[in-house]
Amino acid sequence: AQSVSQHNHHVILSEAASLELGCNYSYGGTVNLFWYVQYPGQHLQLLLKYFSGDPLVKGIKGFEAEFIKSKFSFNLRKPSVQWSDTAEYFCAVSRVSGGYNKLIFGAGTRLAVHP
Amino acid sequence: DGGITQSPKYLFRKEGQNVTLSCEQNLNHDAMYWYRQDPGQGLRLIYYSQIVNDFQKGDIAEGYSVSREKKESFPLTVTSAQKNPTAFYLCASSSSAGAGYNSPLHFGNGTRLTVT
Numbered sequence: 001a002q003s004v005s006q007h008n009h010h011v012i013l014s015e016a017a018s019l020e021l022g023c024n025y026s027y028g029g030t031v032n033l034f035w036y037v038q039y040p041g042q043h044l045q046l047l048l049k050y051f052s053g054d055p056l057v058k059g060i061k062g063f064e065a066e067f068i069k070s071k072f073s074f075n076l077r078k079p080s081v082q083w084s085d086t087a088e089y090f091c092a093v094s095r096v097s098g099g100y101n102k103l104i105f106g107a108g109t110r111l112a113v114h115p
Numbered sequence: 116d117g118g119i120t121q122s123p124k125y126l127f128r129k130e131g132q133n134v135t136l137s138c139e140q141n142l143n144h145d146a147m148y149w150y151r152q153d154p155g156q157g158l159r160l161i162y163y164s165q166i167v168n169d170f171q172k173g174d175i176a177e178g179y180s181v182s183r184e185k186k187e188s189f190p191l192t193v194t195s196a197q198k199n200p201t202a203f204y205l206c207a208s209s210s211s212a213g214a215g216y217n218s219p220l221h222f223g224n225g226t227r228l229t230v231t
Binding site for chain 1: 148150155156157158159160163173174205207219220222223224
């Protein structure tokens with residue numbers, strides 16, 4: 001089945017550690033890729049997005065993601081995490097289906113950063 | 116401030132009753148969406164609407180119904196046919212280019228529905 005897979009459901013890191021969250025999708029053709037973040041008690045909000053061009057995308061708060069087409073991947077990275085990065089992170093893929101654009105989410109990765 | 120308003124925040128219903136969740140946006144967005152969020156399953160698309168008076172089933176539409184009579188409103192009805200209705204429901208909107216395509220989603224605060 002076509003899907004968006006996030007490899008880790010829970011990640012625990014200490015402050016200043018490096019972060020990489022995996023995301024793979026199984027759709028062919030043209031897709032647009034996103035990472036959304038949900039901080040405790042807040043809305044889901046957009047972290048970064050890829051539509052075309054440079055496959056290395058920079059987002060807010062020092063996050064970046066790399067689109068590797070051959071691997072159908074869009075992993076999220078941050079060189080040094082902070083306690084305030086504690087949140088749930090969702091990878092999402094937008095594609096045309098039946099003439100409509102649909103945004104499909106992965107299951108999410110819950111990140112806990114300890115001071 | 117522009118945004119998406121979902122009401123109520125918490126909703127309790129008895130099994131066998133239909134219940135309608137409200138979603139209103141003042142962002143002038145054409146497209147609106149309903150997602151269901153369950154632990155460990157992420158967000159799953161229930162219904163979406165790209166324009167007034169038009170809507171499409173998402174991946175888990177069974178047991179749900181929607182209407183889109185006005186641009187700013189996209190209510191979701193959870194019917195008694197939905198086998199596992201207890202969940203957190205999120206409404207979202209995006210501009211006319213469609214879900215994510217050149218326009219990210221804006222989310223509401225969600226409604227937590229508990230059916231007993």
